[in-house]
Amino acid sequence: MAEAASGRRKRLRDPEGARKALVKAGIELFETRGYASTSVQSIVDAAGLTKGAFYHHFQSKDELLQRVHDEFIDHQLSKARAVMSEPGLPPADRLRKLIKEALLEPMGVYKAEITVFLQERRFLDGDTFEEIQRKRDEFERIFVDLIEHGMNEGAFRRIGPARVIAFGIIGTGAWTHAWLDLAGSLSPSEIGEMFAEMLIGGLVPRD
Incomplete structure (x- = not known):
């Protein structure tokens, strides 16, 4: 006792x-x-x-789910901001690092948190969801702005709206939560390299 x-x-x-x-x-x-x-x-x-x-x-179960979300989005935002602050990177190289370091590598640490949020976010509303959305908007805006910049510079083909392309890239990375095996033969970093090669290959100008 x-x-x-x-x-x-x-x-x-x-x-x-x-x-x-x-x-x-x-x-x-x-x-x-x-x-x-x-x-x-x-x-x-x-x-x-x-x-x-x-x-x-x-204060509530909602707030706990928000904290679960913050566990990974704060990490992803930190990685994304660091990539964007690196000087001298061409748009394609910067986007490659974003895909690898801000989208895929966090899956190796926060796969459970990401899975829970994506499965259960429909239960959130009000002030809790607004704070979550603010962080998600910032993360998405980083990708949108980089892709738009790359298009304006001629580094990326203007194959569609930058926002739609950014959502496609982010969605491709986020969906790995449904099938990624952390004990599998490919690491999240290696998958990130593969995804970056595939996704950026569709954006860079063709000879």
Whole structure:
């Protein structure tokens, strides 16, 4: 009994550890049971915590799903911004790095988070979804602006609206969550190289 109480006290003194445990439990349950069928009680049970701990970190299950989204989109945005800040890269090389480093390589770390969000985002609305959409809009705009710039510079063929092409590229990368085997023979980085070669090959001017 004393040992169990000691364990509880340690958790209470580790709010960041508790938050991570709740997010981890939420990801696992949302992925296996679905968002609608997962209760706050089941999340805290899986995390070994209490509802009080849950509501200390999250106002609702919606906010937890938002945090799941932020786990990967913040990483992707950081990678995308870093690529865009590199000096002297031609548009094709910059787009190649975006596809590899901001789209595909994060799948190796955040596949579960990406899968959960894409499967369960229909349950989000209001202020929670607006904040999520703001970050997603920034990520998409990076691709749109780069493709538009490449078209204006003659580095890419103007085969259609830059926004539609950007959505096609991002969608191609995001959909890998449905089939990617992290223990498979190809790494997310290698798949990113393949996708970049395929996608950019359709944009660069033909001789």
